[in-house]
Amino acid sequence: MVIPTYNEAGNIERLLDGIRAVVDANILVVDDSSPDGTADIVDRYAERNGKSVEVLRRPSKSGLGTAYRAGFAEALRSGDCICVQMDADLSHDPAYLPALISAVELGADASLGSRYVPGGRIENWPKLRLFLSRWGNRYAAGMLGLAVNDATSGFRAYSPQLLRRIDFASVRAEGYGFQIEMTHRAVRSGARIVEVPITFVDRVVGESKLSHHIINEAFGLVNRLWFTDRLLGRFRSGGSS
Ligand SMILES: Nc1nc2c(ncn2[C@@H]2O[C@H](COP(=O)(O)OP(=O)(O)OP(=O)(O)O)[C@@H](O)[C@H]2O)c(=O)[nH]1
Ligand SMILES: [Mg+2]
Numbered sequence: 001m002v003i004p005t006y007n008e009a010g011n012i013e014r015l016l017d018g019i020r021a022v023v024d025a026n027i028l029v030v031d032d033s034s035p036d037g038t039a040d041i042v043d044r045y046a047e048r049n050g051k052s053v054e055v056l057r058r059p060s061k062s063g064l065g066t067a068y069r070a071g072f073a074e075a076l077r078s079g080d081c082i083c084v085q086m087d088a089d090l091s092h093d094p095a096y097l098p099a100l101i102s103a104v105e106l107g108a109d110a111s112l113g114s115r116y117v118p119g120g121r122i123e124n125w126p127k128l129r130l131f132l133s134r135w136g137n138r139y140a141a142g143m144l145g146l147a148v149n150d151a152t153s154g155f156r157a158y159s160p161q162l163l164r165r166i167d168f169a170s171v172r173a174e175g176y177g178f179q180i181e182m183t184h185r186a187v188r189s190g191a192r193i194v195e196v197p198i199t200f201v202d203r204v205v206g207e208s209k210l211s212h213h214i215i216n217e218a219f220g221l222v223n224r225l226w227f228t229d230r231l232l233g234r235f236r237s238g239g240s241s
Contacts, residue, residue, distance in 0.1 A: 001027045001084045002071030004064055008088040009036040010205035016045055016053060018094040023101065025084070028074055029055045030067040063174035064154075072158075072168055080160040089203035092155040099196045100157040109162040109191035112148060112183075113155030119197030120150070136218065140180050143226045148193055151183040152176040152218070155198060165189050175214035177221040184225055
């Protein structure tokens with residue numbers, strides 16, 4: 001399990017307890033020197049609870065995409081394993097982990113915790129935030145032909161074969177863009193993707209890191225991927241499309 005953190009001191013212990021109550025997994029927290037001491041809290045937690053929890057400390061806040069890449073690379077170094085990602089702010093309920101993981105164990109290449117399939121929900125988001133996320137997802141899926149309902153979800157499981165096949169290390173986007181680009185590469189590689197309905201709860205403790213920059217980056221990325229898809233399509237069809 002790869003969990004990126006920046007200033008999640010008020011959430012991380014509850015999250016680790018929640019995860020360990022439902023799955024037996026190695027947990028890697030990727031922390032960017034959070035000023036609130038998140039990494040030290042994880043280290044103390046690991047001392048009390050054993051070796052299945054570790055923290056990867058990075059020198060400064062470097063964004064979500066680099067945190068996932070570093071985490072997946074570290075996870076795959078220790079061998080082939082299903083890689084799960086989730087936020088540390090308690091928006092993602094560990095109760096969904098068994099469903100996400102077993103979907104991959106049963107043959108899916110990836111499973112997404114989805115807010116936008118029947119049974120999925122969002123609690124406590126302001127209307128503007130809901131609108132942005134819902135229409136952002138529709139735009140990305142429509143433009144790129146993704147055939148998934150929640151391409152920006154940060155709650156996912158990947159098979160090791162898929163992660164290697166899509167060359168995750170070369171994905172450059174951060175934030176929501178990272179999730180979209182990973183989904184795009186997975187779909188283009190012919191991956192079988194399963195969506196598991198989840199109830200997403202807005203964070204109660206700590207601050208959101210969402211910014212205009214992250215939204216602009218995701219929007220620009222979808223347009224860029226749309227354009228390269230068209231170019232590639234032209235080459236493949238001999239310039240006739
Ligand atoms: N290591 C690392 N983790 C980060 C960084 N930015 C965000 N995170 C973590 O990534 C997860 C998602 O970040 P959030 O701030 O919850 O962003 P979000 O979920 O897109 O937005 P909200 O729904 O408003 O909270 C959380 O666990 C954060 O602590 C970063 O630059 N580096
Ligand atoms: Mg969040």
